[in-house]
Amino acid sequence: MSFVYPDSLAAATANHALSRGAFRFGMVFLAGALATLFLILADRGSSAGWPALLAVLVIAASGIALARPSGDRPGVVAAAAAGALVGNSLFAAVLIPRLNAESASDAILLSMVKIAIISFGVVVARSRSGVLGVLVACLVAEIPVVLVSVSLGRAVSLDVPATGIALAFVAVLSLVSVSRRRSRASGPLLTLATEEDRRAVELARAEHSSSAMVHDTILNELAVVGTVAPGALSPAARTQIARSLDRVTAAGSDAADGVTAESFDGEVAAAVDWARTQGLEVTVDGDTAAVATLPAATSSALARAVLQCLTNVIAHAGVASAELTVICTASEVCVMVIDSGVGFTESETGADRLGLKRSVRGRIADVGGTVQVWSAPGAGTAISMLVPR
Amino acid sequence: MSGAPTAQRLDPLGGITARVLVVAAVAIALVEAAAMSYATADQTSSPAFEAAALLALVASGVYFIRATSPFRRAFSMRSLTIVYLLAFVAVAFNSAAQWGSNVAVRDDWGPLALATITLTLGSYRPAREILVYSVLTATVVGALGLLQADTFRSDIPGLVYAIVPAVPILGAGVAAAAFSRTLVDSLLDWRSSARVGEASALDDLERAVPAKASHLVHLDEQVVPFLRVVSRGSEVSEADGARARALARELRALMLIAAERSWLERIVRRVDDPQRLAERMGGSERGYLRAVVAHLRHSEVFDAETLRIALRDDDAGPRFTVEVESRPGRNPRVHLAPYIAVAHGLFSGVDWHIAGSTLTIVLAAGTPDALPDGGVTRSDTVTEESP
Numbered sequence: 199m200s201f202v203y204p205d206s207l208a209a210a211t212a213n214h215a216l217s218r219g220a221f222r223f224g225m226v227f228l229a230g231a232l233a234t235l236f237l238i239l240a241d242r243g244s245s246a247g248w249p250a251l252l253a254v255l256v257i258a259a260s261g262i263a264l265a266r267p268s269g270d271r272p273g274v275v276a277a278a279a280a281g282a283l284v285g286n287s288l289f290a291a292v293l294i295p296r297l298n299a300e301s302a303s304d305a306i307l308l309s310m311v312k313i314a315i316i317s318f319g320v321v322v323a324r325s326r327s328g329v330l331g332v333l334v335a336c337l338v339a340e341i342p343v344v345l346v347s348v349s350l351g352r353a354v355s356l357d358v359p360a361t362g363i364a365l366a367f368v369a370v371l372s373l374v375s376v377s378r379r380r381s382r383a384s385g386p387l388l389t390l391a392t393e394e395d396r397r398a399v400e401l402a403r404a405e406h407s408s409s410a411m412v413h414d415t416i417l418n419e420l421a422v423v424g425t426v427a428p429g430a431l432s433p434a435a436r437t438q439i440a441r442s443l444d445r446v447t448a449a450g451s452d453a454a455d456g457v458t459a460e461s462f463d464g465e466v467a468a469a470v471d472w473a474r475t476q477g478l479e480v481t482v483d484g485d486t487a488a489v490a491t492l493p494a495a496t497s498s499a500l501a502r503a504v505l506q507c508l509t510n511v512i513a514h515a516g517v518a519s520a521e522l523t524v525i526c527t528a529s530e531v532c533v534m535v536i537d538s539g540v541g542f543t544e545s546e547t548g549a550d551r552l553g554l555k556r557s558v559r560g561r562i563a564d565v566g567g568t569v570q571v572w573s574a575p576g577a578g579t580a581i582s583m584l585v586p587r
Numbered sequence: 588m589s590g591a592p593t594a595q596r597l598d599p600l601g602g603i604t605a606r607v608l609v610v611a612a613v614a615i616a617l618v619e620a621a622a623m624s625y626a627t628a629d630q631t632s633s634p635a636f637e638a639a640a641l642l643a644l645v646a647s648g649v650y651f652i653r654a655t656s657p658f659r660r661a662f663s664m665r666s667l668t669i670v671y672l673l674a675f676v677a678v679a680f681n682s683a684a685q686w687g688s689n690v691a692v693r694d695d696w697g698p699l700a701l702a703t704i705t706l707t708l709g710s711y712r713p714a715r716e717i718l719v720y721s722v723l724t725a726t727v728v729g730a731l732g733l734l735q736a737d738t739f740r741s742d743i744p745g746l747v748y749a750i751v752p753a754v755p756i757l758g759a760g761v762a763a764a765a766f767s768r769t770l771v772d773s774l775l776d777w778r779s780s781a782r783v784g785e786a787s788a789l790d791d792l793e794r795a796v797p798a799k800a801s802h803l804v805h806l807d808e809q810v811v812p813f814l815r816v817v818s819r820g821s822e823v824s825e826a827d828g829a830r831a832r833a834l835a836r837e838l839r840a841l842m843l844i845a846a847e848r849s850w851l852e853r854i855v856r857r858v859d860d861p862q863r864l865a866e867r868m869g870g871s872e873r874g875y876l877r878a879v880v881a882h883l884r885h886s887e888v889f890d891a892e893t894l895r896i897a898l899r900d901d902d903a904g905p906r907f908t909v910e911v912e913s914r915p916g917r918n919p920r921v922h923l924a925p926y927i928a929v930a931h932g933l934f935s936g937v938d939w940h941i942a943g944s945t946l947t948i949v950l951a952a953g954t955p956d957a958l959p960d961g962g963v964t965r966s967d968t969v970t971e972e973s974p
Contacts, residue, residue, distance in 0.1 A: 202929065204777075211769075211770060211774070214773070215770045218766065222761045223761065230754035230758070234747050237743070237746055237747055240744075306751055310754065359693075359699075373607050376607075377607035388875075391875070395850075399870070416811075420814070420832070420834055420838070424828050429823065430821060431820070431821070431823045436818050439814050439817060443818065560846075
């Protein structure tokens with residue numbers, strides 16, 4: 199899989215995360231304002247200020263409406279803005295007359311509510327312009343406070359914390375966008391490399407399959423033509439060459455299309471029959487029915503690997519018999535080809551010996567299996583092919 | 588707690604994006620601390636504590652910026668602890684500097700600076716860690732405010748002096764935690780859906796990729812036409828026999844070359860891989876090396892002809908070493924950050940250095956804790972040495 203998060207998703211995900219974070223940021227400030235207000239009102243024992251608590255709850259409801267999945271709708275956004283405006287106006291109208299005479303429009307309680315409203319402006323960033331959302335929220339947060347302060351003859355001061363938070367949000371929304379473009383410039387190359395690797399793996403798999411097929415067929419036919427005495431070629435040999443050419447031509451689609459379980463049985467039977475026609479006595483043992491349950495591509499690869507193992511016994515083992523055993527578990531099928539011939543040391547086999555590498559190891563590896571070879575000079579050979587079910 | 592996935596680990600490029608915010612947040616925190624310290628100088632009873640507070644904040648900010656560098660390993664819980672500890676020391680010293688002479692809680696820069704830094708943590712650490720750290724510090728900061736309640740010039744309940752400085756820190760922590768959780772959830776969703784998508788993409792590719800490729804062209808162009816002629820003819824001549832033997836030799840040789848050649852040797856001329864590690868690499872490791880090779884090859888900064896890759900598996904575990912010479916007068920670091928950052932998300936150890944004109948990147952195979960994946964397995968641990 200690709201290890202680079204697609205650029206097309208990165209912006210949306212970051213805006214969504216920013217939106218959620220900003221909503222919670224605002225709610226904590228509202229909770230702080232609510233707790234502070236409650237403590238002060240309870241301490242003073244005055245009931246005239248309690249509507250301010252209701253105002254905070256109205257603003258909180260506006261934020262919750264925006265944060266809900268339906269908060270993207272224009273109607274909900276407008277209603278939330280109106281709700282916050284009403285709530286903030288009520289809050290300012292109730293609170294400012296009760297503040298100390300020297301308190302200005304940037305009193306801490308007013309600031310906390312303004313910061314919450316400005317944060318809710320960022321929530322719209324998940325689907326719309328977050329910067330515009332912050333600007334609108336600034337107006338909703340500041341205008342009622344300024345109007346009430348002016349009407350009561352209170353001082354109007356720049357609210358540094360609220361303004362700072364608004365500028366910070368605008369900076370974050372803008373900086374993230376610019377920074378993302380720079381940092382993700384390498385993303386397409388990284389993604390492309392992953393795709394290329396995936397294709398390369400498939401190409402290698404196709405090459406393995408074709409090479410194994412070539413080894414089993416074409417090289418044999420070339421050997422026949424290269425060693426036969428000049429003169430007429432027997433009809434059987436000619437037919438065999440034509441058949442091999444057909445198999446090679448069809449090899450590409452064969453690996454992808456697979457064969458049916460019945461054809462695997464047919465192939466393994468054919469492999470054993472062919473080996474028997476060459477004079478090899480093959481004893482078949484174990485849970486042979488299990489091979490019919492394998493996926494088509496696996497059974498096909500296994501059948502051809504078995505054919506190569508039996509060919510090797512005939513060509514190199516120096517014995518007239520071999521044993522084929524099938525062992526089955528819940529998740530795997532193990533097929534073993536055993537002979538008591540001359541044996542060999544795998545690492546010392548000639549560089550021109552492609553049979554075991556291509557036709558057995560390569561094929562079984564291509565279908566997710568493993569091959570183990572137990573052999574030593576004079577001690578016979580056992581080749582185990584383990585494939586997933 | 589430290590084992591939970593982070594957005595930076597799941598999306599290293601996102602970590603680079605967020606680093607701009609880290610730099611900006613640190614700058615803002617320092618400016619607001621300096622400005623508010625100057626504005627409230629009349630409330631400072633101990634200038635030495637105030638200076639120490641500012642220094643601690645500078646140390647926290649500098650360490651934070653350094654630890655989030657894309658050239659370094661992912662921002663760890665240890666890094667978070669250091670950043671928070673230094674910032675908290677700044678807050679505590681700021682309180683100590685005004686102890687007994689503080690007249691208003693809202694103009695204390697400590698909680699605001701700590702909140703500003705906390706806001707940018709979401710890209711680097713898991714939600715739970717951020718929450719725990721911010722709740723703890725908010726509680727202590729609130730307690731410090733409560734302890735100073737008697738000195739403030741106001742007649743409001745003392746608990747308010749605990750709430751006011753704690754709210755920014757708590758708000759920033761909750762926001763950063765929500766940011767972190769949303770990013771991580773989205774990234775994990777994408778990863779799982781990408782795996783499902785991958786399977787179907789492979790199916791398509793299997794049908795699309797031609798079975799005959801590379802060395803098998805020889806088969807198509809030479810061998811098959813020859814055998815067709817032979818199979819249709821009535822006789823085989825001596826020349827046919829010689830030709831068949833020659834074709835068999837050529838075909839066998841080409842197949843052996845193809846069998847011995849790894850995927851890496853197909854894209855890089857100078858590969859030193861005596862243990863055949865290239866064939867044991869996982870998909871992500873292969874994809875990453877392909878991307879690095881493509882970047883180094885197409886970049887004007889490097890001389891692609893000098894690119895060489897060595898793969899070794901020894902006592903320290905499997906390692907992949909990429910070396911390339913930069914062209915004279917070029918800065919090898921340019922555009923390298925994303926590749927180093929991504930490497931930190933894919934390999935258990937990443938070391939890179941520039942010696943003279945040679946850039947060397949050493950990747951220790953094995954996946955980071957948060958990213959279970961296949962690939963070459965390590966037999967031991969390599970200590971990363973970040974420059």
